[in-house]
Amino acid sequence: MASRHGFKIALIGAGSAAWAIGLIKDLALIPSLSGSTVVLMDIDEDRLALVSRFAKRYVSEVKGNLNIVTTTDRREAIRDADFVVNSTLAKGHGHYERMREVSEKYGYYRGINSVEWNMVSDYHTIWGYYQFKLALDIANDVVDYAPNAWLLNVSNPVFELTTLISRETKARVIGLCDGYYAYRDLLRVLGLEEGKAEVEVIGVNHDDWLTRLKYNGEDAYHLIDEWISTKSSQYFEKWREEQSNPFDVHVSPVAVDMYRMYGLWPIGDTVRSGTWKYHWDLKTKQYWYGPLGGPDSEIGWAMYLTWHKIEFNELKRALENEAKPLTDYIPPVRSEGEPVTMVIEAIVEDSGKVIEVNVPNQDAIPGIPSDVAVEMPARVDAKGVHRLSFSNLPKAWGKVLKYAIMPRVIRGEWAIEAFLGGGRDTLFNWLIIDPRTKSSDQVNQVIDAILKIPGNEEMAKHFS
Amino acid sequence: MASRHGFKIALIGAGSAAWAIGLIKDLALIPSLSGSTVVLMDIDEDRLALVSRFAKRYVSEVKGNLNIVTTTDRREAIRDADFVVNSTLAKGHGHYERMREVSEKYGYYRGINSVEWNMVSDYHTIWGYYQFKLALDIANDVVDYAPNAWLLNVSNPVFELTTLISRETKARVIGLCDGYYAYRDLLRVLGLEEGKAEVEVIGVNHDDWLTRLKYNGEDAYHLIDEWISTKSSQYFEKWREEQSNPFDVHVSPVAVDMYRMYGLWPIGDTVRSGTWKYHWDLKTKQYWYGPLGGPDSEIGWAMYLTWHKIEFNELKRALENEAKPLTDYIPPVRSEGEPVTMVIEAIVEDSGKVIEVNVPNQDAIPGIPSDVAVEMPARVDAKGVHRLSFSNLPKAWGKVLKYAIMPRVIRGEWAIEAFLGGGRDTLFNWLIIDPRTKSSDQVNQVIDAILKIPGNEEMAKHFS
Numbered sequence: 001m002a003s004r005h006g007f008k009i010a011l012i013g014a015g016s017a018a019w020a021i022g023l024i025k026d027l028a029l030i031p032s033l034s035g036s037t038v039v040l041m042d043i044d045e046d047r048l049a050l051v052s053r054f055a056k057r058y059v060s061e062v063k064g065n066l067n068i069v070t071t072t073d074r075r076e077a078i079r080d081a082d083f084v085v086n087s088t089l090a091k092g093h094g095h096y097e098r099m100r101e102v103s104e105k106y107g108y109y110r111g112i113n114s115v116e117w118n119m120v121s122d123y124h125t126i127w128g129y130y131q132f133k134l135a136l137d138i139a140n141d142v143v144d145y146a147p148n149a150w151l152l153n154v155s156n157p158v159f160e161l162t163t164l165i166s167r168e169t170k171a172r173v174i175g176l177c178d179g180y181y182a183y184r185d186l187l188r189v190l191g192l193e194e195g196k197a198e199v200e201v202i203g204v205n206h207d208d209w210l211t212r213l214k215y216n217g218e219d220a221y222h223l224i225d226e227w228i229s230t231k232s233s234q235y236f237e238k239w240r241e242e243q244s245n246p247f248d249v250h251v252s253p254v255a256v257d258m259y260r261m262y263g264l265w266p267i268g269d270t271v272r273s274g275t276w277k278y279h280w281d282l283k284t285k286q287y288w289y290g291p292l293g294g295p296d297s298e299i300g301w302a303m304y305l306t307w308h309k310i311e312f313n314e315l316k317r318a319l320e321n322e323a324k325p326l327t328d329y330i331p332p333v334r335s336e337g338e339p340v341t342m343v344i345e346a347i348v349e350d351s352g353k354v355i356e357v358n359v360p361n362q363d364a365i366p367g368i369p370s371d372v373a374v375e376m377p378a379r380v381d382a383k384g385v386h387r388l389s390f391s392n393l394p395k396a397w398g399k400v401l402k403y404a405i406m407p408r409v410i411r412g413e414w415a416i417e418a419f420l421g422g423g424r425d426t427l428f429n430w431l432i433i434d435p436r437t438k439s440s441d442q443v444n445q446v447i448d449a450i451l452k453i454p455g456n457e458e459m460a461k462h463f464s
Numbered sequence: 465m466a467s468r469h470g471f472k473i474a475l476i477g478a479g480s481a482a483w484a485i486g487l488i489k490d491l492a493l494i495p496s497l498s499g500s501t502v503v504l505m506d507i508d509e510d511r512l513a514l515v516s517r518f519a520k521r522y523v524s525e526v527k528g529n530l531n532i533v534t535t536t537d538r539r540e541a542i543r544d545a546d547f548v549v550n551s552t553l554a555k556g557h558g559h560y561e562r563m564r565e566v567s568e569k570y571g572y573y574r575g576i577n578s579v580e581w582n583m584v585s586d587y588h589t590i591w592g593y594y595q596f597k598l599a600l601d602i603a604n605d606v607v608d609y610a611p612n613a614w615l616l617n618v619s620n621p622v623f624e625l626t627t628l629i630s631r632e633t634k635a636r637v638i639g640l641c642d643g644y645y646a647y648r649d650l651l652r653v654l655g656l657e658e659g660k661a662e663v664e665v666i667g668v669n670h671d672d673w674l675t676r677l678k679y680n681g682e683d684a685y686h687l688i689d690e691w692i693s694t695k696s697s698q699y700f701e702k703w704r705e706e707q708s709n710p711f712d713v714h715v716s717p718v719a720v721d722m723y724r725m726y727g728l729w730p731i732g733d734t735v736r737s738g739t740w741k742y743h744w745d746l747k748t749k750q751y752w753y754g755p756l757g758g759p760d761s762e763i764g765w766a767m768y769l770t771w772h773k774i775e776f777n778e779l780k781r782a783l784e785n786e787a788k789p790l791t792d793y794i795p796p797v798r799s800e801g802e803p804v805t806m807v808i809e810a811i812v813e814d815s816g817k818v819i820e821v822n823v824p825n826q827d828a829i830p831g832i833p834s835d836v837a838v839e840m841p842a843r844v845d846a847k848g849v850h851r852l853s854f855s856n857l858p859k860a861w862g863k864v865l866k867y868a869i870m871p872r873v874i875r876g877e878w879a880i881e882a883f884l885g886g887g888r889d890t891l892f893n894w895l896i897i898d899p900r901t902k903s904s905d906q907v908n909q910v911i912d913a914i915l916k917i918p919g920n921e922e923m924a925k926h927f928s
Contacts, residue, residue, distance in 0.1 A: 116897050261889050275896040277904050284904075369831075399885070402877045403893050410874065413866045421863070425725050429867050432739040433580050435901050440741050440748075 006035030006067075007348065010077040010146075012138055013088035013155070014040035014070075015047030017054075018311040020087070021330065024055045026341040028064030029334050032348050037067040041077035047312075048072065054319055054326065061325055062332045074138065079145045083344055085152045086138050089122070090130035091455060093305060099127050099450055106446035108436050109281065110296060112427075115434060116275045117207055117408040121296045121304075123157045125415035126430050127450065129459040132419040135161045139171040150347060150384070152176055152340050153358075159205040159408075160415050162358045162373035168420075174343060174385060175358025175373055177205050179268030181337035185250040186210075186265065189235065190223050201267045202365055202376045202390060205358050207408045209264040209400050211393055224265055228256055239290060246292035246300030254278050254288040262404055263396025272296055273408070276435050343380055350382035357385055365390050367401045372409055422462040470499030470531075471812065474545040474610075476538060476602055477552030477619070478504035479511035481518075482775040484551070485794065488519045490805040492528030493798050496812050501531040505541035511776075512536065518783055518790065525789055526796045538602065543609045547808055549616045550602050553586070554594035555919060557769060563591050563914055570910035572900050573745065574760060576891075579898060580739045581671055581872040585760045585768075587621045589879035590894050591914065593923040596883040599625045603635040614811060614848070616640055616804050617822075623669040623872075624879050626822045626837035632884075638807060638849060639822030639837055641669050643732030645801035649714040650674075650729065653699065654687050665731045666829055666840045666854060669822050671872045673728040673864050675857055688729055692720055703754060710756035710764030718742050718752040726868055727860025736760055737872070740899050807844055814846035821849055829854050831865045836873055886926040 009027065014020040020040065027033055040055070042048045052070045059066050071077050078084055100111035100121075110119070113127045124131050135155055142151045151173040153161055162175030183199050192215055200212035213220045227235075236253060249255070249271050258266045258274060266273075272295060278288045285293035292300045318329045334341070339355065346353040354377045361374040364387040368374055379386040418426035424447065431443040451460035473491065478484040484504065491497055504519070506512045516534045523530045535541050542548055564575035564585075574583070577591045588595050599619055606615045615637045617625055626639030647663050656679055664676035677684045691699075700717060713719070713735050722730045722738060730737075736759060742752045749757035756764045782793045798805070803819065810817040818841045825838040828851040832838055843850040882890035888911065895907040915924035 261893070275893070276901075277892075277896050280903060367833075399881065402874070402881055406870075406874050406877070407897070410866070410870050413870070417863065417866055428741075429725070429739070432741050433871070433897070433899060435897060435899055437740075437899050439744060 006037060006065075007033060007082040007344075008037050008039065008080060009033075009083045009344065010039045010041060010081040010085065010149075012041050012074060012077060012084060012086050014051050015042035015044040016087050016089070017047055017051050017315050018308075020051050021054050021058070021315065022335060023085070023338070023340060024066070024068070025058060025062075025330055025332065026334050026338050027344070028059050028062055028066050029332060030341060030345050032345065034065040035067075036065075037069060039077045039081070040068065040070045041072065041074055043072055045072060050316060050319065054315055057319070058326045058330070061327050075141055075145050078138075078141045078149070081142075081146045081149045083152060083347075084138070084142050084146060084149050085340055086135060086155050088131075088134055088138070088155050090128075090134040093122065093308070095130075095455055096122065096124055096127065097305075098453055099456075102449045102453060103446055106442060106449060107438065108431075108434070108446060110279070112431060112434075112446060112450065114279070114296070115411060115430075117273045117404060118157075118411055119274065119279050119296050120156070120206055120269055120272050121301050123206065125157050125160055125411065126418055126427065128157065128160070128415065129419060129462060131155070131157075132161065132164060132415075136164060136168060139165040139169040139173065142171045143169050148172075150174060150343070152343060154340060157205070157412075157415070158358050159207075159373055159375075160412050162205075163360070163371070163412060164416050164419070166360045166373060167371055167416075172384060173359075175205065175375075176339040176343060177268070177356075177358065177375070178337055178339055179206065179270075180208070180339075180356040180375065182250040182268040183210065184337075186224070186267075189251045190227055192220070192223070200377060200390075201356065202374065202393075203270070203400070203405055204368070204373065204408055204412070205375045206269040206273055207404055208267050208270055208375045209262070209397075209404070210267055211264060211390070211397060213265075221265075224259065228259075232256060243290040243292055246289070246295045246297070246303055249289050249294050252289060254294075257288070262400050264394065264400050270404075273404075346380035347382055347384070352379050352381040352386075354378065354388075355380050359385050359387070362387060364388065366393065367398075368405060368409065372412070418463075424463050427463055470501060470529075471497060471546040471808075472501050472503065472544060473497075473547045473549065473808065474503045474505060474541040474613075475549050475551065476505050476541060477550060478515055478534075479506035479508040480551050480553070481511055481515050481779050482772075484515050485518050485522070485779065486799060487549070487802070487804060488530070488532070489522060489526075489794055489796065490798050490802050491808070492523050492526055492530050493796060494805060494809050496809065498529040499531075500529075501533060503541040503545070504532065504534045505536065505538055507536055509536060514780060514783065518779055521783070522790045522794070525791050539605055539609050542602075542605045542613070545606075545610045545613045547616060547811075548602070548606050548610060548613050549804055550599060550619050552595075552598055552602070552619050554592075554598040557586065557772070559594075559919055560586065560588055560591065561769075562917055563920075566913045566917060567910060570906060570913060571902065572895075572898070572910060574743070576895060576898075576910060576914065578743070578760070579875060579894075581737045581868060582621075582875055583738065583743050583760050584620070584670055584733055584736050585765050587670065589621050589624055589875065590882055590891065592621065592624070592879065593883060593926060595619070595621075596625065596628060596879075600628060600632060603629040603633045603637065606635045607633050612636075614638060614807070616807060618804060621669070621876075621879070622822050623671075623837055623839075624876050626669075627824070627835070627876060628880050628883070630824045630837060631835055631880075636848060637823075639669065639839075640803040640807060641732070641820075641822065641839070642801055642803055643670065643734075644672070644803075644820040644839065646714040646732040647674065648801075650688070650731075653715045654691055656684070656687070664841060664854075665820065666838065666857075667734070667864070667869055668832070668837065668872055668876070669839045670733040671737055671868055672731050672734055672839045673726070673861075673868070674731055675728060675854070675861060677729075685729075688723065692723075696720060707754040707756055710753070710759045710761070710767055713753050713758050716753060718758075721752070726864050728858065728864050734868075737868075810844040811846055811848070816843050816845040816850075818842065818852075819844050823849050823851070826851060828852065830857065831862075832869060832873065836876070882927075888927050891927055 103111040158175040198214040567575040622639040662678040749761040
């Protein structure tokens with residue numbers, strides 16, 4: 001891929017304002033993208049206008065050479081694009097919060113979507129009918145209107161959507177999630193410098209594990225054990241006292257417990273997953289995730305949803321103040337570990353850089369089916385993703401595979417089957433094995449109630 | 465394999481009196497086994513003596529040419545055998561009934577061993593530590609003392625034990641279960657003659673499904689649908705009224721429901737599996753399995769355990785009455801579908817007969833891992849088991865695989881990991897996803913209580 005006039009990069013769901021602006025900032029700072037066009041697409045015109053104004057002013061401030069255009073026409077955005085980034089959330093957060101609320105009335109704390117190994121509150125799988133449909137529609141548009149484009153999917157559930165799109169379409173999809181970079185929290189706590197560390201993290205999205213930790217070329221996994229036995233208590237005491245961010249859970253009692261239970265250190269949002277052992281109720285969550293109960297508690301999730309609003313209002317205020325440069329709000333420095341720009345850069349520059357991606361396994365990781373999207377480091381160049389080999393995994397991988405990955409893969413298959421096949425049974429079978437379920441009646445009642453929520457008419461038909 | 469002097473067939477666990485005597489009857493009726501020696505081995509000398517007396521008299525009555533010997537020395541029995549049949553139940557039924565009773569005190573109806581897709585009451589997996597150990601010891605003895613023997617494992621759990629033995633030893637193991645032959649109940653109800661029917665049943669033991677039904681060479685699956693819509697109500701009414709055998713569940717409301725839910729007709733003990741939908745309590749079981757609640761209810765299981773005693777007493781009484789021939793009690797006719805004698809006959813006669821066996825999948829059935837023991841038809845001759853190909857499975861197989869087989873395979877992997885790896889976490893992880901579990905405390909309490917049962921000392925150490 002080469003272009004004298006730059007590339008066309010379509011951001012589908014660009015109304016995710018803070019995220020889109022952060023991404024455009026990074027794109028503007030990549031010299032090889034000079035002259036490129038960034039098409040912002042969303043169905044929310046107000047948000048689109050705001051992001052567009054912000055982006056144009058920002059690019060001009062940093063003297064970037066990016067052409068910013070907007071459209072509410074998805075196919076127009078996708079037509080002949082080189083990169084299509086999907087960051088959509090069909091129906092918005094509120095819709096899923098209503099389903100959560102209804103679920104809780106029937107005894108499903110945190111909603112029927114929260115199950116073992118998928119406790120992340122906006123990782124919409126079984127109730128993600130509209131989200132799956134939108135992602136698949138976008139992928140089909142890419143096939144029709146930009147068949148050579150790279151479809152970079154950052155929309156959750158990255159695991160299910162990447163698997164679904166790769167099975168059902170010919171789109172060149174790569175799933176991306178920045179959760180992987182949470183390994184840096186571990187390095188920081190262990191007092192290790194990133195430049196001297198070598199890490200390998202594999203699994204599936206939100207269920208991936210540190211399979212290698214080297215420092216100065218030597219195996220350094222034992223440093224985790226030493227830190228746990230000598231320093232963790234003191235660390236956690238301070239951490240509890242000072243916790244102000246519910247997402248500060250990467251080095252936490254739950255991470256230590258998972259490491260003890262499964263034999264490998266959990267990375268990123270893996271700590272938010274696990275079984276109900278960590279999630280029974282707010283008290284349980286506070287024990288494992290600190291006083292805010294982690295991101296997926298009543299407290300933590302309310303904070304998260306509020307932040308979205310705060311961020312949005314801040315962007316608006318920043319725009320209103322024309323005297324103060326936008327770079328005062330968002331410094332013109334590339335974000336570390338922003339995966340979309342890393343992948344675009346690696347493809348455009350044909351660099352062969354190793355990046356953590358989500359792609360169908362194709363036998364790269366032993367024990368995971370071939371057509372399931374795994375998260376793993378891979379070499380990325382102009383031809384796309386080149387899988388590495390993972391034949392020499394630590395012994396504990398077997399336990400992780402059996403207790404953490406296989407149950408998660410099954411839930412993924414069920415969510416995909418529910419979306420593709422429909423029918424009430426796919427919901428029933430999802431719930432009948434749930435520890436919150438006490439009877440078949442309870443299952444039937446919660447299904448009825450969720451399908452009756454306004455906005456779920458099409459979904460109700462699909463699952464009838 | 466050929467022998468002028470017959471073969472050595474070792475029955476390990478020959479104290480299972482009714483079963484062993486039935487088997488010896490069939491062996492005595494196979495001409496190609498004439499001159500063979502059957503070694504009865506058990507640690508229960510009284511039972512062994514009874515079976516031996518019965519077998520000798522029976523063989524003499526039918527003028528069979530089988531040499532019956534007994535031993536309590538397992539290795540002696542196995543040494544240089546051509547066939548080793550494992551039908552042992554370590555520690556006997558009573559031990560597991562005690563674990564069931566303790567489980568129920570902590571809210572685990574039917575015991576912690578009964579979980580989705582394994583509700584069969586003597587299919588001891590997670591609490592089968594001693595059973596797994598005995599089966600593996602026997603397999604190791606076979607490797608050491610009769611390396612060329614065929615190890616025919618009929619001991620439950622056939623799925624886990626066949627998988628375990630094939631992974632951990634070089635014994636030539638074949639798992640066998642007569643549950644497959646329950647397809648005949650379906651033919652009978654549909655009014656079909658066996659000779660004109662062609663069936664294919666695949667899956668894993670106790671979780672296998674009718675993937676083909678032909679009659680006179682034509683697809684006949686639609687006959688099931690027709691029977692359900694036109695005749696099943698009347699059939700079930702009569703069936704409920706007349707039910708005297710809790711095992712009469714192969715054609716039952718639960719079979720129909722599973723067929724509707726998963727798209728293929730469940731065969732044999734598959735109807736006893738499924739999720740808690742069919743098993744919440746006695747009332748639920750009676751709804752699905754008839755007034756006796758199926759074999760795995762308070763009623764059905766008590767009947768089953770009692771039958772064992774009745775059968776044993778009948779054998780004793782038959783022996784005491786020297787005037788009446790034993791063939792009056794057990795007619796000298798070969799049992800239809802007795803799998804052990806069918807496999808021995810096919811190997812000895814190098815017949816290449818197709819028999820339903822349990823062996824590692826080795827990619828025969830798509831979607832099931834290679835090293836997991838599947839149940840499927842295979843050609844059996846002097847060289848052993850030759851897998852058929854199952855590339856052209858019905859569309860519904862995908863649903864069966866995702867909702868019925870994969871969850872069962874995971875439980876199998878967990879049971880094997882618990883046995884091989886030990887550690888309390890393997891029990892904790894088993895229970896933390898159970899719908900009967902309401903809290904982590906409940907899990908810890910039931911684990912403690914089960915490990916404290918007299919006789920479980922070694923198991924307690926293993927899981928500490």
